[in-house]
Amino acid sequence: MKDAPDDDGGEDRGALARRPRRGERRVQQRQRILDAARTVFFRDGFMPANLDEVAQRAGVAKGTLYRYFENKAELYVAVLSANGDAFERKMRDALEPGLSPAEQVRRTSRFYFQHWTAHREYFRIFWALENEPVIGELPEPVVAQVTALWEQCLRLLADVLERGAQGGAFAPHDSWEVANILWTLANGLIQSEEAPAAKRLRRTPLERVFEDAVELVLRGLEPAPPASRAR
Amino acid sequence: MKDAPDDDGGEDRGALARRPRRGERRVQQRQRILDAARTVFFRDGFMPANLDEVAQRAGVAKGTLYRYFENKAELYVAVLSANGDAFERKMRDALEPGLSPAEQVRRTSRFYFQHWTAHREYFRIFWALENEPVIGELPEPVVAQVTALWEQCLRLLADVLERGAQGGAFAPHDSWEVANILWTLANGLIQSEEAPAAKRLRRTPLERVFEDAVELVLRGLEPAPPASRAR
């Protein structure tokens, strides 16, 4: 609309015009849809989710959804990937250079856990990726994007492990492989929090399990004590 | 209709070829349906699975399914149940009483891995449970069924760990929790083999990773050497 603000009356109205710009409006609407979709998708899951309800909750017509997202699957993915971008940066920040390798592993995993606590939904994208057969072919860019993110995180972790091994803090090991193991473990535990069957079987709070698991692995990585091991 | 003459009474019917008894036949048919259902459910998951195909594969009419199972969910439960029972039994057999606790853990996990290799589809059951966000809420009986199976397996593992701890083979630990960790790890690794993104990032063959992960945990469980730890 009138791309150039009316500023009718002529007086300057501070930083931002009252009336939202074209693009702004579009962004807001998109967000409204995403919010509604998140609610519905997270409550019902992908397949049972009803786009009618999404539209209704977003306060838009059904057809409007399709002006923002190609189809149901894309909307789902969009819901999942929202907010995803900041993740890797934060994870990197969690690593403080001065700390011992073991402590850095702890920090990383603690960050991971906390991030999950704050953004549970976000993590579902990992699940989504593993469910292509159910939700349909995901757009390649999405797969690529998540894979890349994943790889960066693994790399971060692997570097820490590698440095630990080089410095003698850890026993020698294949750091990429162990990073994978840690990663898998962390994701598995988190995922199990949302899986009803697994959750039902837990007797210790997840956070505690999470820490213990990391500790267990760290202990497994401790360098063999010269005497006792050499025996 | 009236296809099979009543042979109630059970007396021998002489020359006539061995016609299966009423009950027998019913059992066989039920099994045929279960087999067909397993194939389809394991391939497609709960919601996308199509009962038309199940009936066709079983060689019965669709209506017949409902003479054996109340509805789709119950059929699913029956599939899980039938297979779960066999699974738990085999897993139990994998544990040989005479072996060391560590070795028993190795055996168990090796069995798990091999069983997965041989029956990949079967394991999708576990994911089904973890995929509620994607496939929608599963009927309670289904969840209960799998939870029960899962619990039995965890119990098996926890017992081994517990005995190891009691016997001094392992450091003291919460055996149920560690069993959960191992279980999560194993499932996570297997699952990652089928997820395109995760698989892309692996550089070591899964079997190797699997063994290394178990070894890592076992090392983490080793009792603290008196000297170094006691310090």
Added chain:
Amino acid sequence: MKDAPDDDGGEDRGALARRPRRGERRVQQRQRILDAARTVFFRDGFMPANLDEVAQRAGVAKGTLYRYFENKAELYVAVLSANGDAFERKMRDALEPGLSPAEQVRRTSRFYFQHWTAHREYFRIFWALENEPVIGELPEPVVAQVTALWEQCLRLLADVLERGAQGGAFAPHDSWEVANILWTLANGLIQSEEAPAAKRLRRTPLERVFEDAVELVLRGLEPAPPASRAR
């Protein structure tokens, strides 16, 4: 809005580059839309044609279409009209007054065939009309439009035939009827070129069939030789 300053009044605005007048611009834009619409309508037919694509190809917003044409049907009519006018004119030009009637018929049909070769899509218009059973009832204005064009062409042909009959070049006949027959034949042959079933059965190149058909009809129109026919 207000995008283009009013230059009503029409006076020359000096140095400023030759900006097209209001009306001019409007005419150009209308033409752009018509061109885009022709492409799409001729390729897809009336109902399957998508106005989104028309707008896109024309390089205007979808809403703009409605500033030039009331609705889809009227746009279709306009397309038919624009092209029909050009067609009838060219067909008229193909008739050279000096030639014999038979030769004029040949010319006409040759023109028709060549025009089809060059603008295959254009001819789909005729089929659109004959395809109401498939595409559904067309809006009356559309039918009227095409009927008018068709009538003009038939009239041209009928006049040639009539003059031929009057001049003794052809046997007496109902020239309007024969014009219809020729027209039907020509359209049928052309149409059959695009129909997979019919085309499969042809063994002679269409152009040849076309000429032979005309020749056949012309021979049928030859005046009875006084002797043999008079018997």
Added chain:
Amino acid sequence: MKDAPDDDGGEDRGALARRPRRGERRVQQRQRILDAARTVFFRDGFMPANLDEVAQRAGVAKGTLYRYFENKAELYVAVLSANGDAFERKMRDALEPGLSPAEQVRRTSRFYFQHWTAHREYFRIFWALENEPVIGELPEPVVAQVTALWEQCLRLLADVLERGAQGGAFAPHDSWEVANILWTLANGLIQSEEAPAAKRLRRTPLERVFEDAVELVLRGLEPAPPASRAR
């Protein structure tokens, strides 16, 4: 409901049981659907036709349609091809061996016209074939079947022409080509009866035009009179 009277009492009721057999019932229902579909398709055309209405008119549920026909296109084709099988046989019967070739051509075309009068709808299948882009890929068997029928008819006609040429009744000509021309002409004329634009332009009853067209072609096929032509 209670459709079939109880035939309690058990006595033999002559040749046919009152209660329709399984297959019978299915055939009847299929027919009901076809009837309803014909009404709707012929009134609205393929694309605008609404399967909801078809189901309603047939007195069945929407889903039932899909038990008899894969999809809309197949139902349409089925409507068109119903009754088609007897056609070629009848056409063959129309040819009486004793008649002159010209007379046989007249007979054939007259039969064709009458058959069309009686079964207008049937002929639409020819149109349908030419509209694949609109109604979607037709099942190959249908295309093949119609092509085959078409070929047989052309062959019949071509044989008559060929014999006529051999016997001196017709001037030498490519009989397959002329058969195609006649066929195209006949179909074009018939089709034009259903096309509103073409129909509006007709001033002579179609039957008359049909006969005249045939006569015109026959005259065009007459052998050249030795004297007058040789000149």
Added chain:
DNA sequence: TATGAATGAGGATTCATTCAT
């Protein structure tokens, strides 16, 4: 008991048209 025909709610998606800016 087995059948399979029938059901009908349910859901994703399209697209001509409107209208506020």
Added chain:
DNA sequence: TATGAATGAATCCTCATTCAT
């Protein structure tokens, strides 16, 4: 005048479940 976001009716098709035979 042009835009393009929004609309929402329209429609094909799926499939778990029922039920008369």
